[in-house]
Amino acid sequence: MMCSLVKAQNEPFDSILQRINADLQLFVTDKVLTDEVSENLKQLNADGSWADINYADAQYDPLKRIKNMATAYIRPTNKLYNNAALHQAIVKALQNWLEKNPKNKNWWYNDIFYPQAIGQSLILMRSAKTKLPADLEEALIKRMIRRLKTGDGANTSDEALHFLYRACLTKNKATLDSAAKYLFEPIAVNEGKEGVQVDGSYYQHGKQQAIASYGRVFGANSVNAAFYLRGTAYALPKAQLAILVDYLKNTFLQTIRGAFYDFNVRGRGISRKDSLSSGIGGLIEKIRFFDPDNTAYWNASALRTSAKKAAAYGVIPAHKQYWKSNYTLHVRPGYTFSVQASSNRTLRTERGNNENILGKFLPDGATNIQREGSEYANLMPVWEWDKIPGTTSRDYHDDAGATIKSEWGILGTSKFVGGVADGVYGTSCYSLAYDSVQAKKAWFFFDREVVCLGAGIKSEAGESITTTVNQAWMRGAVDTAPKELSRAPFWVVHDSIGYIFPQGANVTISNEAQNGNWYRINHFQSKTELQHKVFKLWINHGTKPTDASYQYIVVPGTSAAGLKKYDQSMIHILKNTDQVQAVKHLGLNMLQAVFYQPGILAVDGISVQVDQACTVYIKGLNSKSPLLYIADPAQEQTAVHVELKLPGLSKPKSLNCNLPTGAFAGATASFKIKE
Numbered sequence: 001m002m003c004s005l006v007k008a009q010n011e012p013f014d015s016i017l018q019r020i021n022a023d024l025q026l027f028v029t030d031k032v033l034t035d036e037v038s039e040n041l042k043q044l045n046a047d048g049s050w051a052d053i054n055y056a057d058a059q060y061d062p063l064k065r066i067k068n069m070a071t072a073y074i075r076p077t078n079k080l081y082n083n084a085a086l087h088q089a090i091v092k093a094l095q096n097w098l099e100k101n102p103k104n105k106n107w108w109y110n111d112i113f114y115p116q117a118i119g120q121s122l123i124l125m126r127s128a129k130t131k132l133p134a135d136l137e138e139a140l141i142k143r144m145i146r147r148l149k150t151g152d153g154a155n156t157s158d159e160a161l162h163f164l165y166r167a168c169l170t171k172n173k174a175t176l177d178s179a180a181k182y183l184f185e186p187i188a189v190n191e192g193k194e195g196v197q198v199d200g201s202y203y204q205h206g207k208q209q210a211i212a213s214y215g216r217v218f219g220a221n222s223v224n225a226a227f228y229l230r231g232t233a234y235a236l237p238k239a240q241l242a243i244l245v246d247y248l249k250n251t252f253l254q255t256i257r258g259a260f261y262d263f264n265v266r267g268r269g270i271s272r273k274d275s276l277s278s279g280i281g282g283l284i285e286k287i288r289f290f291d292p293d294n295t296a297y298w299n300a301s302a303l304r305t306s307a308k309k310a311a312a313y314g315v316i317p318a319h320k321q322y323w324k325s326n327y328t329l330h331v332r333p334g335y336t337f338s339v340q341a342s343s344n345r346t347l348r349t350e351r352g353n354n355e356n357i358l359g360k361f362l363p364d365g366a367t368n369i370q371r372e373g374s375e376y377a378n379l380m381p382v383w384e385w386d387k388i389p390g391t392t393s394r395d396y397h398d399d400a401g402a403t404i405k406s407e408w409g410i411l412g413t414s415k416f417v418g419g420v421a422d423g424v425y426g427t428s429c430y431s432l433a434y435d436s437v438q439a440k441k442a443w444f445f446f447d448r449e450v451v452c453l454g455a456g457i458k459s460e461a462g463e464s465i466t467t468t469v470n471q472a473w474m475r476g477a478v479d480t481a482p483k484e485l486s487r488a489p490f491w492v493v494h495d496s497i498g499y500i501f502p503q504g505a506n507v508t509i510s511n512e513a514q515n516g517n518w519y520r521i522n523h524f525q526s527k528t529e530l531q532h533k534v535f536k537l538w539i540n541h542g543t544k545p546t547d548a549s550y551q552y553i554v555v556p557g558t559s560a561a562g563l564k565k566y567d568q569s570m571i572h573i574l575k576n577t578d579q580v581q582a583v584k585h586l587g588l589n590m591l592q593a594v595f596y597q598p599g600i601l602a603v604d605g606i607s608v609q610v611d612q613a614c615t616v617y618i619k620g621l622n623s624k625s626p627l628l629y630i631a632d633p634a635q636e637q638t639a640v641h642v643e644l645k646l647p648g649l650s651k652p653k654s655l656n657c658n659l660p661t662g663a664f665a666g667a668t669a670s671f672k673i674k675e
């Protein structure tokens, strides 16, 4: 009787604590750990402090060092296992921390990192042969107590995690109740608030796309929590499991090509070294324990994102328009192509804490084009920041022109930003009006290619206006045809990506070394000067253009030989003006169009007339039963009237297309057209 009562009181605390303990050791390599801990032991002062740490403004160290010491101490496989001197050092260092009671200027350390790191060391030491002195442990547990800021997305779950640590350390049911509640609180669709959106994107710091920045923290924390609490009375409820799995499967993991993130989804983290390296193996490992329904998908993702299989492995064609975040993601086995724009409904990519200092043009139609995955990885220190791939902007004489002047997100300026999508294909548009540059930019997404159009490019600024086609690592040769790009059409191919200019263009190709350092884009990073060879391709529209335009077709997964055989006649660019941009794909039998105002597109025996500005996509263009997809990028209209004359229909069709409203304003509506 007595026995089972004691057991009841220990559960589920002990099981959860053991899972956390094991999880903390998941990626430990004993040799590396021993070396690091031995070095830190040598440097430790008699009072338990380290000379190289400014305790008035402590960051990750010294708690990270203490945690590593605790890890080495408890691992039977480690040389320092059960080492008495190490135990003494751990006690001293923890006592010193308590006495110094460091406070960082950045609340995140005080409210999240410190209590988490303390909790981790305590949990590790619970499995030690010689435990920590009880009074020391008790004092440290007290130090972990912080007020929990609810409704703060990834931050809330970060805080709830140390509540969970504390609940297990103290076997306190009330603490566990609130930990479980707030760990899972962010797993909800929070229309317009921070967190997961109805379109599957993620907001943090206001209405700002944060899919693999804060959204990554959200995903990792939620997965950890679900992993720790699985099979207990606190397990993640089914409805929330569905939200989490949908986010990870259909958004988050889709932004990883090979082992690397799309640069459009890392927020201000783009300015941190290695920030495009995904490193999410542990996360996927854990999902499999509590989501057996998608095992095949998780297995394929684990192999692909850890580079054990090729970037194409298990990739299914998908196209998603995230109308809440002005983000478009087009995924094919052969490549990923995404676009980030900004609107007056969303915040532009933030500069914050002096990170992402030069990212002024990041949300101006930036196109991330990945094949193998690492095309942009760690290239940011040497990027020319007013030539972000895909953007149209002033070409400043130096990168000071790309400086974001104020911290945190700034509201965008354009209303007409969004697109139409059916899950596999789609069109996106961005009516750019920023930094004294105007342009109508649109992207038409197919299988083999993406057509990029720009029209109505105007500026009164003194600098040349340029559209950058790409700026990526220089890899191998740049091939062109004809050699001198003397007559249209011409093409350029580099690193297995082809760029076709059907009407020619005033392009410049640069394959030179560029210099820079991380510090210039992020003041937490190194000042070491770097030099990398960069492939840069851009179109010059000249100074003070009044109605300039561009058109280019990106063909990823090709070569010079492949481009020679590429059948460009499949693509008809029907119109490229500041009123209508339209492309027909003969092979796929589809039409995609952006109407920037009410109007008619009448060409090639097709007529599409709309009474409102909108984006339109017609599938089965010549068939007897075409499908019409339509969306309002301005998110204002409730209906669009469409008059159609199509080759497969014997008579004109008139449709009143009701559009989604409320949270779904901007989403795509679809209509079957019948004779």
Ligand code: CA
Pocket (backbone or CB within 6 Å): 384, 386, 387, 395, 396, 397, 398, 399
């Ligand atoms: Ca420049």
